[in-house]
Amino acid sequence: MPFVLYLLGLAVFAQGMSEFMLSGLIPDIARDLQVSVPAAGALTSAFAVGMVVGAPLMALLSRRWSRRTALLFFLTVFLLVHVAGALTTSYPLLLVTRVVAALANAGFLAVALSTAAALAPPGAKGRAASVLVGGITLACVAGVPGGALLGQLWGWRSAFWAVALLSVPALFAILARVPAGAGDASGTGVRAELRALRAPRAVLTLLLGALVNGATFCAFTYLAPLVTEVAGLGEGWVPGVLALFGAGAFLGSAAGGRLADRGPVGPLLAAGAVLSAGWVLFAVAAPHPVALPVLAFVQGVLSFAVGSALISRVLYEATGAPNLAGASATAAFNVGAALGPWLGGIAIAASLGYRSPPAVSAVLSALALVVAVAAARVGRPGAVVVEPTR
Template sequence: MPFALHLLGLAVFAQGTSEFMLSGLIPDIARDLSVSVPAAGHLTSAFAVGMIVGAPLMAILSRRFSRRSALLVFLVAFLLVHVVGALTTSFTVLLVTRVVGALANAGFLAVALVTATSMVGPDAKGRATSALLGGVTVACVAGVPAGALLGAAWGWRSAFWAVALLSLPAVLAIARAVPSGAPDADGPSALGELRALRGPRLLVTLLLGALVNGATFCTFTYLAPLVTHVTGLGSSWVPGMLALFGIGSFVGVSAAGRFADVRPMPILVFGSLALVTGWVVFAVTAGNPVAAVVLVLVQGALSFGVGSTLIARALYAATDAPHLAGGFATAAFNVGGALGPWLGGLAISAGLGFRSPLWVSAALVAAALVIGGAALGLGGRAPEKALAPSPDPARSRATS
């Protein structure tokens, strides 16, 4: 993998830390700003909504600029809104900063996905996606637990300052290492790319990704109160549980990256079956500390393994939309990122307890399995082709 691709992963690490760290900070934010825990959980949904709106919009706007310029503008904006978030005493202002930060994050990730896959061969999109999303998993392993520790020691605002500081070296690294280039004036028009994104194969893949990601965010957003109120562990365990989820996600995305280009169907079918089973088992055994520790690790691996494979397949299915593919993949997956915490918050507000998001996660993955199976059965082979391995160009030349 090119070195510049790993530098993009550094920026994704900072942004992933921001996106996920609220899982360990929501109780403190709720107390400090005098709102309920479900209301504080809406900060995660607000971020996801900003990603949904921002990803396609920012991807379209970024067509006017070189990729390096677009990446730098988005990352600097992301840094500045975290400074504002660290200083505010208003929940409304904090909510707005999450939306604006998400717009910048969405633009960055949309351009970064396209940039990363353009740095490798046409049959290595899965490996490039895995390398880029490795920054997200490292955020889960190190950044998010560190944010929880900072929040416990110096308050939740210190975590926002830490994200701003983390973004600084990424800005410098991208300015030096990512090729500048020029806007691509020879590619398809924005309208032509939008038409290419209406294909049924791509739409099925994005819908499945939204459901799987919704399940992941539903439980992860409320993991801190789940651990303390249901499992019965002290608040000091929360950073460790977040780190376990991150370790699992790193293992999952790394393993998926090795096979997503050549054997995606076994990952998606068997991984999804294992994922829905794991959420059900977790819901039943959440009061057992040993089971909770094991399942946080396992579910992190399965969630990111299946999720990253779906992102790679979406990029394969959208080759006729080279600029907008990353934006629409980002948007679709964040539909799940908004839906999951919202549904989990509804379940908690309805009096079903902090165990209920686990059941919601199980239902979302089950829905993905049903829809995926129906698409394969009713839609002929079109959805299957979108998820099937891409042909090996070298092998094709050898046999021609």
């Protein structure tokens, strides 16, 4: 893989830390700003909604910019709004900063995914995308638990400052290492790109990716209260369990990239079936302090293996949309990231308890599996159809 992709992954790491670190900070934010836990969880959904809206919008806005200009602009905005978020004492204002940060994050990731697809060797788009997804999962391994630890030591605002500081070296790396014209889009018109994205296989791939990632973030967002309130473990366990989930996610994303490039139908469907069963087991076994950390790791592997494979497949299924393929993949990923915490919050607010989010995750992943199997049977396997590589 071109070295520049790893530099883009560094920036994605900072952004992934911002998007997911609230999983370990929700109780602290709720207490500090005097809001409910579901309201604090809505900050994650707000970020994801901003990503969904911002991905295509920002991709269209930056169509005529050089890749370097677009990446620098979006990352600078992202940095500045995190400074604002760290300083505010208002929940509504914090909510606004999350949306603006998400718009910038969406633009950055959409451009980065399109750049990765353009720079990847033939038949390696999935692996190229997995380098960027790896930045997100590394955020789960190190950034998210680190953010939770910072929150415990110095308050949740310190995690926001950390994200802002991490973005600074990425800015200089992009300026120094990303050529001004690297990965610039072709002259494909917007209408032609939209037609490519409306192809049945592309639509199905996006739907499946949204469902699987919705299941992932439904449980992940409320992992901290699962650890403390359900399993009865101390707050000191939260960073460790988040790290286990993140370690599994990192392994899963690497496998998912190869699965997107090479994987046959069977293994992906089998992984989806195990993923769904795993969420059921997670909901049942969450009160057991030994089982919960183990299942967090296993579900991290399965969730990101299946989810990142589906998201990476968009780069294959929408080759006629060189600008918007990355944006649509980003949007699908974050439709799930918005849907999951929202549904989990509804379940908690309905007095179903903190074990309800993984139960909702089981339903979402089972629905994705049913859709994928049904599509395969009628000859439209969508995201699970792959192109052989050498």
